[in-house]
Amino acid sequence: MELLQSCLKSFVYFGSGLSFLYCFLELTKKKRANTTLIFVTFLTGATLLRYAWYFDRVYLISPYLFLFLYTGVSSVGPVLWSYVNSRLLEEWEEGVDLSFSIRKQWPHLVPAILFAFSEILFFTQDSGKLRELMSSSQKEFSLDWIHVAAFLASIQVSSYAIACLRIYHKVSRKYEIYELKLVWAVLLLPVIANSFIGAAFFLKNMFLFEFGASCVSMILVLMFVLRERNPDFFDEMRTVIRNSKYQNTALLPQEIKQADEKLRRIMEEEFVYRDSELRLGDLAAGLGLSLHQTSRYLNEIQKMTFYELINRYRVKEACQLLLSHADKSVLEVGFEVGFNSKSAFNSQFVRAMGVSPGIYRKNKSIGPQKS
Numbered sequence: 001m002e003l004l005q006s007c008l009k010s011f012v013y014f015g016s017g018l019s020f021l022y023c024f025l026e027l028t029k030k031k032r033a034n035t036t037l038i039f040v041t042f043l044t045g046a047t048l049l050r051y052a053w054y055f056d057r058v059y060l061i062s063p064y065l066f067l068f069l070y071t072g073v074s075s076v077g078p079v080l081w082s083y084v085n086s087r088l089l090e091e092w093e094e095g096v097d098l099s100f101s102i103r104k105q106w107p108h109l110v111p112a113i114l115f116a117f118s119e120i121l122f123f124t125q126d127s128g129k130l131r132e133l134m135s136s137s138q139k140e141f142s143l144d145w146i147h148v149a150a151f152l153a154s155i156q157v158s159s160y161a162i163a164c165l166r167i168y169h170k171v172s173r174k175y176e177i178y179e180l181k182l183v184w185a186v187l188l189l190p191v192i193a194n195s196f197i198g199a200a201f202f203l204k205n206m207f208l209f210e211f212g213a214s215c216v217s218m219i220l221v222l223m224f225v226l227r228e229r230n231p232d233f234f235d236e237m238r239t240v241i242r243n244s245k246y247q248n249t250a251l252l253p254q255e256i257k258q259a260d261e262k263l264r265r266i267m268e269e270e271f272v273y274r275d276s277e278l279r280l281g282d283l284a285a286g287l288g289l290s291l292h293q294t295s296r297y298l299n300e301i302q303k304m305t306f307y308e309l310i311n312r313y314r315v316k317e318a319c320q321l322l323l324s325h326a327d328k329s330v331l332e333v334g335f336e337v338g339f340n341s342k343s344a345f346n347s348q349f350v351r352a353m354g355v356s357p358g359i360y361r362k363n364k365s366i367g368p369q370k371s
Contacts, residue, residue, distance in 0.1 A: 008210040015217020019045025051213040063130035077160030078108035154198035161190035273313040276340040322361040
């Protein structure tokens with residue numbers, strides 16, 4: 001049991017580090033960073049770190065390390081929910097971020113504001129008194145501020161996770177979008193995690209607490225897997241939703257002709273598809289159309305989605321580079337044409353050409369080539 005608990009605790013620390021890494025990667029993106037994702041992953045990492053510290057008496061020497069713990073926990077749910085809600089259920093345009101979410105759904109952050117004021121008042125007590133209260137909360141249940149706050153924060157996070165799950169399910173059914181089991185797992189795990197964490201806190205069971213915190217770490221691992229295996233899933237989901245809303249968006253013959261010319265230029269002369277961070281909004285700007293008009297143009301005129309169009313150009317150039325640049329590895333070619341991972345390159349290449357890039361090069365080339 002001790003070995004298992006040690007592994008769980010290490011996994012919680014791993015999840016915290018993964019959160020901060022996710023946050024850093026988002027901050028260093030070439031394109032505009034997703035401030036909501038940065039906010040949520042940073043708070044998740046900070047929360048996991050404090051969870052790992054909570055049952056370690058060494059850290060109770062500095063009780064102020066736990067300041068704003070419940071504020072952070074109670075902020076994640078409403079921010080994530082308002083972001084998902086604004087993107088999938090309401091009119092959405094490129095540029096929706098954390099500030100937009102807060103302005104749009106600020107009443108949902110009232111509990112977090114109340115938690116912040118309560119924690120400030122609580123931590124104005126003498127440090128010795130704080131250590132005594134927190135040490136006591138580790139060992140036995142009592143109807144005090146710490147236990148009430150933990151209960152409310154746990155219920156709130158679970159409620160917003162269920163709300164996000166309902167939104168995803170509702171949108172998937174309404175627009176006939178295939179649902180990924182991986183997404184369900186990511187959205188269900190917060191509920192499971194908080195059930196264990198809440199029960200463990202009141203039962204004073206360290207194993208249940210670390211298991212629940214490990215579930216939070218697993219959410220972050222699954223997010224990385226989801227991003228790797230289905231990097232375009234949510235963008236395609238939003239595109240489908242937009243398409244259903246452009247029924248009255250006019251697209252004149254002259255606009256179609258101009259869009260055809262601009263599309264050829266930016267793809268065949270400017271090679272914009274090589275940008276791995278290219279989004280529908282970027283293409284719309286290049287075509288001189290609105291997002292809805294661009295969606296309509298791609299689906300009705302080009303007979304393909306945004307990502308089908310982009311990947312078609314990427315695969316086409318990749319075929320040329322694989323044969324003309326034998327000194328470049330398959331992965332180098334994939335990155336050069338705009339794919340952001342080897343798995344994404346392979347899957348799209350196989351879908352278009354029927355074989356992997358390595359086999360394509362081998363079959364088409366004369367003599368051994370670098371793969």
